[in-house]
Amino acid sequence: MHSHHCNTGRRDFLKTAGAVAAGLGLSPNFGWTTSAEAKAIPPADVGIARGSNMEDAVRKAVKLVGGMGFIKEGQTVLIKPNVTGALKSPTTTNPEVLYATIKLVAERGPKRIIVADRSFSPQFVTTSPKTIDVMKRVGHVDAVNQAIHDVKAPVVAVGLEDATPELELLGKKSDTPLWRRIKPEKAANWPNGFELAELLFAVDHIINVPVIKTHFQAWFTMSMKAFVGMSHHRTRREFHNSYAGSNDLFDQKRTSSRRRGVKHDLATEVAEVSPLVNRIAELNLGLTPSLNILDGSTCFVFGGPSNGDTAQPKVIVASRDRIAADVTGVAVLKSIGTEERLQKCSVWETPFVKHAVKIGLGIDSVKKLNLKPDGMDADIEKIRQMLV
Numbered sequence: 001m002h003s004h005h006c007n008t009g010r011r012d013f014l015k016t017a018g019a020v021a022a023g024l025g026l027s028p029n030f031g032w033t034t035s036a037e038a039k040a041i042p043p044a045d046v047g048i049a050r051g052s053n054m055e056d057a058v059r060k061a062v063k064l065v066g067g068m069g070f071i072k073e074g075q076t077v078l079i080k081p082n083v084t085g086a087l088k089s090p091t092t093t094n095p096e097v098l099y100a101t102i103k104l105v106a107e108r109g110p111k112r113i114i115v116a117d118r119s120f121s122p123q124f125v126t127t128s129p130k131t132i133d134v135m136k137r138v139g140h141v142d143a144v145n146q147a148i149h150d151v152k153a154p155v156v157a158v159g160l161e162d163a164t165p166e167l168e169l170l171g172k173k174s175d176t177p178l179w180r181r182i183k184p185e186k187a188a189n190w191p192n193g194f195e196l197a198e199l200l201f202a203v204d205h206i207i208n209v210p211v212i213k214t215h216f217q218a219w220f221t222m223s224m225k226a227f228v229g230m231s232h233h234r235t236r237r238e239f240h241n242s243y244a245g246s247n248d249l250f251d252q253k254r255t256s257s258r259r260r261g262v263k264h265d266l267a268t269e270v271a272e273v274s275p276l277v278n279r280i281a282e283l284n285l286g287l288t289p290s291l292n293i294l295d296g297s298t299c300f301v302f303g304g305p306s307n308g309d310t311a312q313p314k315v316i317v318a319s320r321d322r323i324a325a326d327v328t329g330v331a332v333l334k335s336i337g338t339e340e341r342l343q344k345c346s347v348w349e350t351p352f353v354k355h356a357v358k359i360g361l362g363i364d365s366v367k368k369l370n371l372k373p374d375g376m377d378a379d380i381e382k383i384r385q386m387l388v
Contacts, residue, residue: 041360043368044321046328048383050314050375054297057375058100061318062293064372070290071108075204076170079105080226080289082210083117084305086129086137090211090298091306095139097295097316099146101209106153113155114166115144116199117229124237131159160197160230170202179232184285186359189242189278195232196286208289212317212329213300214308214339217243218277219350221305222329223292223322224361227283239279243272269341270351277352284322284361292325293318301338311336315376323362324369327353331386335379347387 047064051057062068071077079101081093089095098115105113119134135141135157147153158166160178167176176198183193200206208223215221228236294317302309313332319325327347334343347353348365357364366387373380 041363041368043370044319044324044363045370045372046321046324047316047318048328048332048371048373048376048380049316049318050377051316054094054096054295054314054316055100055103057297057314057316058097058293058318059104060374061316062104062291064374065291065318065320068104068108068291071105071110071205073109074111075108076112076114076202077105077108077110077205077207078114078116078200078203079207079209080117080230081115081140082226082295083119083131083134083138083140083229085120086134087306088138089295090213090300090304090310092134092138093140093209093211093295094297095143097293097297098140098209099143101207101293102143102147102153102155103151105207106147106151106155111154112169113153114158114199114203115140115155116158116160116163116166116197118160118197118231120229120236121233124233124240126161126233131161132157135159158199160199163197163199166199167202170199172198172202182286184282187282187285189275189282194235194238194283194286196227196230196235196283197232200230200287205290206287208292208322210292210294211299212294212296212313212315212332214302214304214333214342216303216305216308218273218280218352219339219342220326220330220333220352222294222326223289224284224326224352224356225280227286228280230286231283235283239276242275242279266341266344274351274355278355281352281355281361282359284356285359289320289322291318291320292322294325294329296329296332299333299336301333301336313379321362323353323356323364326356327366327369327387328371328383331383334386335382 045065047061049057049060081098119129119131141157144155144157179195180198181193181195208226210222210226296313296315298310298312300308301311317328330347
């Protein structure tokens, strides 16, 4: 099957030769890669599942990638759903998927489970909205309470901006700043570093539970884009200001807007989005979730992250590798039909994935992606084709 690459200009032989060399495990200068480099990024398992309901699908997908045995009794786990704003799934994580995740974690006997995120403020103000209010509105607090009721899960819902009591319980001083500025070596687009929530560094494990959906600026938002919710508003303002395209969140609602047609000139589109997605990808250098569980119960296939056209693939994608998870999520969107720029582009050529590969966030080719389906029937072949 022919896979479209994003043709953003003349493709010269050397670049292709370099890519072929990289595919053969050679470095682009045709020397062999060192064993350290080859070992650096192991192949990644990706579970993709459907079930009798979404909880069943979560269980199956997580089991396919080895379960949650990494959580030891008495540890602390932060579950990070998508709490973008006060709109229900797919703007935010489906409460059913969140509930299933809490239950799976609770079975491991953790000391405490914290469900946390930081909701987005279009005005970049730190006072509103309160994440906990958004979580109440979208059904996340219900999911937490249900898990407490059903399995006595030691779980609490917290906004990252209100994390002081949790930090104290985790042994931090009461005056510990809520945000930690870090400057990872490969974060070249962040000369002064960026700020992530301190709570993320205080727990034993992070389980990332975003939604599979398109994003009117970044093309798509899944496990890697979820780090935006883990960052301070100052950091968010910085990368949003780097975006050359339309920043109008209401633009995605208009049927005549750019989200409908999406610019036909892909080179312009790529140039516009790269400064934004490169910065967002680099936020992922700050820490590594133990597991990513992508909610594909309902997805945006156009528009997003808050409004758009929806579809219901009713799948869960799980992986410990963020690139593997996200390219599979994009393949799911492409298999059901999504916006033109994604549909026409190889998942590996999308600006977000290209930069993530460059900075070493996960696997760098489909050869390293071990897709393990359960209950996917005929759909899996189409998804496999989209991963090439």
